[in-house]
Amino acid sequence: MKSRYGPEVRSMRTDVVKPQDVFYRPTRLVVPLFQRPYVWSRESQWQPLCEDIVRLIEVIDRHDQNATHFLGAIVIQQVPTSLGVLPTWNVIDGQQRLTTLQLFLNAMYSSFEYRGFSSLARRILPLTENSQDERTKDEDRYKVWPTNRDREGFAAVMSLPVAAQYSDIAHTRMRDAHEFFTGSITEWLGDGDDVERRAASLADSVMTRLEIASITLEANEDAQAIFETLNARGTPLSAADLIKNYVFQQMPEERTERAYLAYWADFETPWWEQTVTSGRVKNTRSSLFLWQWLTARTLEDFPIREVFTQFKHYVSTVAKDIGALLPQIKRAADRYRAVIEGSAREVGELSRIELFSYRVDALRTDVARPLLIWLDEPEQEAITDEDRNRILGTLESWFVRRALVKATSQGSNRTIVDLLRRVSSLPPDRVAQGVVDFLADIHSRTGYWPDDAEVRSVVSEVxxxxxxxxxxxxxxxxxxxxxxxxxxxxxxxxxxxxxxxxxxxxxxxxxxxxxxxxxxxxxxxxxxxxxxxxxxxxxxxxxxxxxxxxxxxxxxxxxxxxxxxxxxxxxxxxxxxxxxxxxxxxxxxxxxxxxxxxxxxxWPAPHGHVGLTETRGNGSASNEVDVAQLVDAGWLEAGTRLVPGGSYFAEGIEAAIAQDGRIHVGETPHDTPSGAGRAVLGHGVNGWWYWALAGTERRLSHVRDEYLASVGDAKGVSDGDDDGRRI
Known part of the structure; x- marks a missing residue:
């Protein structure tokens, strides 16, 4: 049967199993090195697990001898192995759950041994270690073998002698989990006369009453498709996690570890894993970079939530050689990091690209990053340093001037992508002038380059x-x-x-x-x-x-x-x-x-440049936007208070927006913002600019511009709605 998610799933098998079923037989459950590290924590997972086990024991003791507790699902895939080698499975999903169970079981084993409950301890040990006779290499000792970032810490805590101190080994999340479980088990067992009976109840409950949905795949099944389906249903993985899993699933196993260490391991360091904000969305810096890099490569404008899908399409249609693609990504990532870290230096002179990065970061925008990545790709190496600096100066002027006149940021991503498309077709010696010409030729509010007159008009009064x-x-x-x-x-x-x-x-x-x-x-x-x-x-x-x-x-x-x-x-x-x-x-x-x-x-503009050219009476839907339309579309709420903005501000002057879009000054309604402004000032005024939302610097014109950008009709907007005038 063909799944609607893509893979052939005929041979996939699902069973409900107990920890004893999963771990008792000689086996190795290997977490591929390209999966994320162990991230479960005390508050979210360790404490709830202990509480669930205690409740389960109480239910069994009091009224239900057959009670069980469901832990969740795992997905494992059989790995072909030669004779004499331990049966091996790759953990496609559920590595956090399996690792936690191993840590709990080992903590329980150590607690029992410490108290002298050796027979109970011997029942636990085969669930965490393969016997000496089954091992051909050191890591064969462990039933679960985590991803490479966790292996040293996992091995240290799982082999810790019973009487040893946790301070004897390096501090890791694995050690924290093991220490927490040991403390919880010790506290629950207590020191009463029935402590050994309680230990037996704990062992039986964990080994035979916890349930896991185990999905097993044959070696030839499409594990990546299963992985993506599970993630789509709630597994909290970043775009970088998904791309990493996809990339290394495509590579031959014998090349995976070397390629991972050479080209991907840096993405799993604190700098790249830091959460950063782009617009209103938070992502890891690695995910943000991959989005921006892919935008620079494809010259397509797409939201970050689609980066994984777009990456797969790019690989399948353009960059079909994963082995060649990884060095490209690594080179771009190293340069990306160098620029950002360089721009953060507080003292001394910066390179032009570092200075540009610092200044646009101050504006809290990162939409130029795809262009910076594109500019640094090998295909653009023929562009001279002088032209590169000119490009950066042009873009910086565009960004700064738009910030000074409070132009809407809606649509900036699209503007940069359109710019890249335009200049990517030009010969190297014409790219710098192409950037100037493209930005100077925009006359919509979502992308225009403010001219000297507008900057002076706004900044002189704001x-x-x-x-x-x-x-x-x-x-x-x-x-x-x-x-x-x-x-x-x-x-x-x-x-x-x-x-x-x-x-x-x-x-x-x-x-x-x-x-x-x-x-x-x-x-x-x-x-x-x-x-x-x-x-x-x-x-x-x-x-x-x-x-x-x-x-x-x-x-x-x-x-x-x-x-x-x-x-x-x-x-x-x-x-x-x-x-x-x-x-x-x-x-x-x-x-x-x-x-x-x-x-x-x-921050100059071209000589004679005119920014936003207003077109009146041309029948454009943009000219017909009124406050009622903004209320109806949900961009303004009835009852919103308005005050004069900027240099017009005066104490005691206030208006309110009615459900029908009219603006009330006192008890008198006015059909337009300019009409309401004229009623206050006694002369004509651009009402869209005059009125601001109370408690903010956000003018009605800003709200209107954002609405127009959202519906894709931002050309020819007039600031006048009757006899209003531009300021």
Missing amino acids: RAYWSYRQSIQRMIFEALEDVKRGYPDGRRFAMGPIVRGKATIEHLMPQKWRKSWFAELSDDEQAMRDHRIQQLGNLTIVTQSLNTRVSNGPWEQKRDHFLRSDDVLITKDAIDLAGETGWDEGAIERRTEQLIDQILVV
Whole structure:
């Protein structure tokens, strides 16, 4: 019978067996080296197992002599062996369960021997060890032989003398499990008169009353298909685990261990096994890399949950030689790690690719990783270093400018893949210009390259301290400071680049200005000052945090401290800008413009570039999106509170979204965001930009853009819904 999962399963057999049935006969149950290591823990598995065994014994003693307890399933596959060799099975699934049972049985054996219950102990020993007469090599001693990462620890604890201390062997998860089981058994047995009877009850219950569903496969059956089916039904394996299992199932057994050690073992070290976040999804770093690498190889945009399926398709259609594929993956992985670790260095100069990696990490995006992998593949070796640096500078400008204008990140993955498709067909000497041309030619909100005018318009008014994450603010100021110091291009100063990731954001005019910066200001002027002090021009970075007295002190005190104790050149520029008149709102505005000028130089766009070209009245469905549609689609909820965003913010101004999509200011409903904004301000305004969701910096325009990206219609969006105007 053909299974709907693919493999021929006619000869697969399922039996319900006891531990005694699994382990008593001479046998070896080998966990392939490409499977993951032992990961079960006290809270999740060891403690519940002990509690289940105790409950089982109580049920048997009290009212049900035939009671059993089901432990779960295992899948094993027969391995062809020559005469005189122990019967051997590969453990396809259930290695955690089998290993745990071996540790429990051995702990029980040691506990019985220690108490002098030798006859009971002799009943247990054949379930954990093959007799000396059956062994041809040292590891034949053990019924279960774990994956290579666990073998040393497993052998150490399973051969630990009865009277020895756990401290005599290296600390491993195996040792922890064995020690926990020994302690639990000792505590349960106690010291009463019936302790030997209790020991016999424990032995019988574990050996003959625990049940396991054993699925056995013949040597020629498709173990990989069974493995995938079991994983699809809940086995918590990562994409890297699945790919590893698939890759090494394809290789001849005699090549497996050497290939694993040479090309895959690093993926099972802490750096690669660390959980990292991409977007809103958490994965191991190895799984994330394999997704990004496969994207670079296939030039296809697919979610990370499909990486294993896509990998199998790639192997079957393109990279059919697994032996040749593994070195390619290893080379890319080594370079990937080197760039990420290099970019984490806090002191000293970085290579251009490390600096790019550091800066886009500050933006909390990793969508450029496939392009970095692609750029470093052998097929692109003819691209010159100058062009590589130009590509990185272009991409960095695209990322930074989009972050500054708060452009939606929806669709960025697709943009990078489309870019790769475009430039992969170009000759090496045209790739750098191809990247520029591709990004400059995008005019949809999901991928456009903001021009100088938009960056200036947004940054000059935005409350930068609250609108941008501190990692972004710090990265921006670090970049501006490094340019002043001659890095990464230019005449280097002796002081070197600024230490990365350590500086803190400081307000030049403090947020608590009313004490030491008092001025006779009207209520409106005070509100404007409260806004100005959060603007980019009032911010700087300090390499050593200021104490509260200096931070909130008068300008003269702060200025003297900066001149005497701080080496940040952009702060000294601010002091020069203040001149004799001191630091005030005018100085903040002038410095904001000055910093924007520098930002546009550090992250330039092509000369004459125009970013988002708005198209009005073209009949596009995008122009017809209204608040009612966003409510109906679930992107906004009825009752959502709105407040003026950014520089428009004013205390006491509030609106609410009704179920029909109208916006209520007080008791008066308005059909459009701009109409509601006009009712507050008394003049026309871009309502989509004016209104923000209360408690956030998220404008209605951001919600609309994300909705349009989700439905694939993000072209020609107009910011006007009646007589509104762009800001």
